[in-house]
Amino acid sequence: MRLNRVRAQRVNWRKAGQWTLIGAGALALIMLTAFAVGWLVVDVKSVDEIAAEQRKGLSITYVDGRTELARLDQTSAQRALVGHDDIAPVMFQAAIAAEDPSFESNNGFDPIGVLRAVAGQVGLGGNGGGSGITQQYIKVATKNAEHTYSRKFKEIISAGKLTAKSSKQEIITAYLNTIYFGRTGYGIEEAARAYFDKPARDLKLNEAALLAGLIQKPKAGGENGLSEYARFRWGYTLDAMVKHGVISKAERDKQQFPKTIDLGTGSNTPLEHVSNQVLAELDSGELDGLTRSEVQGRGLRVVSTIDKNAQDQLIRSVRGVMANQPENLRAAAAAVEPGAGDVLAYYGGEFRPGLYLDYANAAQAPGTAFAPYIAAADAQQGRGDAPAALINSVAAQAGAPNLAEKDGKPDYQKMSIGQYPMKPVDIAAGYATFYTGRKTNVHFIDKIIDPKTDAVIYQRTHADGWAFGDATNSRKISDAVKKTLRGKPADVGGMEKVRRADPIDKAGFVQYGDGSPAVNTSAAWFAGATTQVSTAVWVGTDKLTAIKGNFPCRPSGANHSIFGEDEPACIWRDFMNGYVTSRPGALAPPAARPTDPPSVSVAPPPPPAAQPQRPRAGNPQPEFPKLTDRPRPPVPSDAKTSAPSPSAPPPIPSTRPSGDMTALPYPESPR
Numbered sequence: 294m295r296l297n298r299v300r301a302q303r304v305n306w307r308k309a310g311q312w313t314l315i316g317a318g319a320l321a322l323i324m325l326t327a328f329a330v331g332w333l334v335v336d337v338k339s340v341d342e343i344a345a346e347q348r349k350g351l352s353i354t355y356v357d358g359r360t361e362l363a364r365l366d367q368t369s370a371q372r373a374l375v376g377h378d379d380i381a382p383v384m385f386q387a388a389i390a391a392e393d394p395s396f397e398s399n400n401g402f403d404p405i406g407v408l409r410a411v412a413g414q415v416g417l418g419g420n421g422g423g424s425g426i427t428q429q430y431i432k433v434a435t436k437n438a439e440h441t442y443s444r445k446f447k448e449i450i451s452a453g454k455l456t457a458k459s460s461k462q463e464i465i466t467a468y469l470n471t472i473y474f475g476r477t478g479y480g481i482e483e484a485a486r487a488y489f490d491k492p493a494r495d496l497k498l499n500e501a502a503l504l505a506g507l508i509q510k511p512k513a514g515g516e517n518g519l520s521e522y523a524r525f526r527w528g529y530t531l532d533a534m535v536k537h538g539v540i541s542k543a544e545r546d547k548q549q550f551p552k553t554i555d556l557g558t559g560s561n562t563p564l565e566h567v568s569n570q571v572l573a574e575l576d577s578g579e580l581d582g583l584t585r586s587e588v589q590g591r592g593l594r595v596v597s598t599i600d601k602n603a604q605d606q607l608i609r610s611v612r613g614v615m616a617n618q619p620e621n622l623r624a625a626a627a628a629v630e631p632g633a634g635d636v637l638a639y640y641g642g643e644f645r646p647g648l649y650l651d652y653a654n655a656a657q658a659p660g661t662a663f664a665p666y667i668a669a670a671d672a673q674q675g676r677g678d679a680p681a682a683l684i685n686s687v688a689a690q691a692g693a694p695n696l697a698e699k700d701g702k703p704d705y706q707k708m709s710i711g712q713y714p715m716k717p718v719d720i721a722a723g724y725a726t727f728y729t730g731r732k733t734n735v736h737f738i739d740k741i742i743d744p745k746t747d748a749v750i751y752q753r754t755h756a757d758g759w760a761f762g763d764a765t766n767s768r769k770i771s772d773a774v775k776k777t778l779r780g781k782p783a784d785v786g787g788m789e790k791v792r793r794a795d796p797i798d799k800a801g802f803v804q805y806g807d808g809s810p811a812v813n814t815s816a817a818w819f820a821g822a823t824t825q826v827s828t829a830v831w832v833g834t835d836k837l838t839a840i841k842g843n844f845p846c847r848p849s850g851a852n853h854s855i856f857g858e859d860e861p862a863c864i865w866r867d868f869m870n871g872y873v874t875s876r877p878g879a880l881a882p883p884a885a886r887p888t889d890p891p892s893v894s895v896a897p898p899p900p901p902a903a904q905p906q907r908p909r910a911g912n913p914q915p916e917f918p919k920l921t922d923r924p925r926p927p928v929p930s931d932a933k934t935s936a937p938s939p940s941a942p943p944p945i946p947s948t949r950p951s952g953d954m955t956a957l958p959y960p961e962s963p964r
Contacts, residue, residue: 337451340459340467343434344374347471349592351585353571355601356635356739362597363568373482377466380481381496385465387505390533391526393425397461401427401452427452429508430468469493474507475514488514488553498540499548502530524550563608566641566651570737571597580751583741594744597737598635598753603628603826603872607638610867614844614860621834622842625652626864627718628828628872631725633755634734636718637826638872650835656714657831662801662818662857663715665727665774672773673761717831724820725827727774728797730767732760733827785819785846785862791869794823798865800857805839813839813854819861826873830861 338346350372351365364373389396424432431451455464474484484504485493496504506526507514513523531548534540575585575595588595607626615624628638641651715723718735725733741751759767778797785800798821805815816833817840832855834840842855846863853859 337431337454337458340455340463344467344470347372347374347434349589351572351589352592352594352744353568354594354596355599355604356597357601358594358596358740358742360601362564362599362601363571365568365572372470372479374470374480375482375493377462378494380466380469380493381501383498384469384481384493384496384501384504386539387498387501387530387534388465388469388508389426390537390539391502391505391530392429392508393427394533394537396426396465399425399427399456401425401449401454401456424448425452426468427456427464430464430471431455433471433473434467472508473511474504475511489551490554497551498544499527499531499551502534502548503527503551503553506530519553562644563640563642564604565644566653567597567599567604567639567737569651570636570639570654571595574736574738580738580741583751588741592744593750594742596739596742598630598637598739599639599737600637602875603638606872607640607868610864610871611640613867614846614863618843618860619841621836621838622832622840623652623834624830624832624860624864625655625717626828626830626868627653627721628826628868629718629721629725629733629735631729631733631822631824631827632731634722634725634732634736635739636735636737638828638868639718639737652831652833653717656716657816657833658713658803659715659720659818660801660803660816662720662799662820662829663713664799664801665724665778665797668774668777669727669761669770672770673766717829720818720820720831721822721827721829724797724799724822724829726760727771728822728824728827730760730764730771732758785858785866787870788866790874791823791866794825794869794873796821796823796869798822800862802856803833805837814856815840817855817857817859817861819857819865821865821869823869823873825876826869828865828868830864830868832860832864 348364351363352361353363353365354360355362361373393399428448431448435451459467469481471480473479474481474487476484476487481493481504484507485491485496485500488504489496489500503519503523503526506529507523509526510522513520513526527550531540531545535542535545572585574580575583575588578584587593607628611624611626615622623642624640625642626638626640627636629635630637639653641653722733722735736753738751739753740749742749761767761770775797778799798819801818801820802814803816805813815837816831818829818831820829821827832840832842840855841852842860843851843853844860844863846859847853855861
């Protein structure tokens with residue numbers, strides 16, 4: 294009996310093995326059939342076709358039309374596509390070692406990795422990812438991240454077909470151009486700049502290992518600094534490179550964890566605010582019917598008004614002065630071309646976590662920087678007590694927003710002490726208008742072109758009309774403002790060079806408290822214009838509080854109260870000395886004042902004299918000073934190391950307030 298039972302068990306095991314083999318064969322046949330059908334049905338684009346779709350985002354260039362300022366994909370995310378030779382070879386090696394060691398030999402997917410992922414999904418152990426580099430690229434490029442078996446199956450088919458039609462070099466390059474590394478954007482070029490402020494071609498071994506390690510979990514590069522997991526993945530990647538023979542153990546042991554830049558201090562970060570201003574103008578409905586979606590869909594190129602020389606200089610100037618300042622201090626600046634209204638340079642702040650506000654576009658109380666508006670209204674009235682309604686009208690004509698209270702009645706007292714908030718970019722436009730007498734309506738878009746044919750789809754036209762009625766009145770107001778400001782120029786040293794451009798300028802401040810026992814400020818300004826550029830600089834805080842500074846613009850030492858002649862003046866001076874005076878004809882006497890346009894009912898005059906055009910050629914990306922690279926005051930010896938101006942701004946020998954009370958209706962700096 295027992296023998297028969299054992300025999301029966303043996304027979305059952307034998308049958309079970311047979312049925313297992315039959316089932317496995319049937320399953321393999323089904324899978325092969327499904328794979329064959331999928332191969333015929335599933336369509337996959339080449340890497341070139343996918344790149345062409347990615348380029349259909351939005352390309353924004355500097356005014357030269359060639360040098361790229363920003364590239365946004367169709368979701369408005371920052372992305373830069375670079376070629377294989379623009380990526381350091383060690384970056385490819387690190388990514389392959391960390392994400393797909395069999396990449397160079399597999400057919401688009403690793404069968405063992407796929408089985409491991411399936412086992413993990415059904416709870417049979419293992420939590421390793423099953424997607425290799427080609428599969429990851431397919432998933433990200435197609436924006437399909439569903440956790441379904443059908444999506445995974447289609448992804449495997451697509452990876453196999455892509456490998457059949459594209460080279461490994463093309464795939465790995467496209468992969469690194471597509472994936473997200475954390476921080477500010479997509480692709481290896483954006484990542485290299487976001488973490489190390491350098492192009493991808495210059496990445497070193499330890500830096501490449503960090504970025505490759507972040508592919509699995511980009512958030513590890515987080516807003517609050519690199520996490521411990523990022524450090525773990527860095528070591529994992531280096532160990533994988535040793536394991537697969539890419540580097541030696543000795544070379545691995547020499548590596549040190551790389552130092553990354555602080556978020557928001559990379560050379561590109563201030564340009565985020567410029568891009569946002571361009572996008573806002575695209576959404577304004579004022580571009581002959583063109584919309585952002587149409588521009589993106591057609592792959593058109595937006596040529597901004599930003600002059601790269603000016604933008605680079607403005608960033609250097611602001612960072613040079615604002616380095617090692619109190620944490621709560623903010624700065625903003627804008628440079629505008631008089632008459633044309635082109636925004637040549639724009640600094641809204643460092644784009645970083647918790648500091649996304651564009652301060653150049655945020656309304657701030659101008660304080661005593663409002664002086665030209667009062668002087669212009671006085672000139673229009675013909676005496677020194679212009680009514681509030683007239684001041685409001687003049688301000689509106691000069692490009693300022695309506696200054697009336699909610700009940701429609703302007704408050705002269707608030708106007709006279711500059712309490713009505715205005716944007717730095719509007720202050721720059723206002724000073725430009727007062728200098729030339731002509732309207733200066735600011736804009737950030739010069740034209741929109743089709744990059745395939747170079748056809749101009751949209752071109753900005755400049756109004757170039759008189760700001761205050763006719764030519765006679767506009768000239769009268771312009772002359773009055775110039776006379777007022779030139780009568781007592783701001784007492785700022787180191788301006789000998791820019792003074793040759795015959796500027797008008799004004800230092801301003803907003804008083805904090807009642808002035809007892811000493812005068813403190815909550816904001817400080819410096820604004821001024823020449824025939825070619827009008828620039829306004831603001832320094833303040835997010836909250837209404839007294840502001841203190843450390844940069845020795847005047848012999849006042851660290852932790853001084855900031856007035857217009859301090860940090861704002863040094864930023865303005867450094868920018869104007871470094872950029873404006875380098876422009877052709879900038880230091881020549883002002884051109885003859887343009888006469889009235891033919892449409893004005895006066896005797897027909899000759900046409901306006903043409904202003905020299907600013908340089909349009911692009912330049913290599915400069916090495917901007919970092920906010921953490923400056924020595925602590927009071928030793929400013931290298932405060933301008935990367936600026937073309939002198940290495941350290943000279944002290945300003947000032948012992949008196951700038952301006953006087955005979956020309957302006959409110960007090961100047963008491964210092």
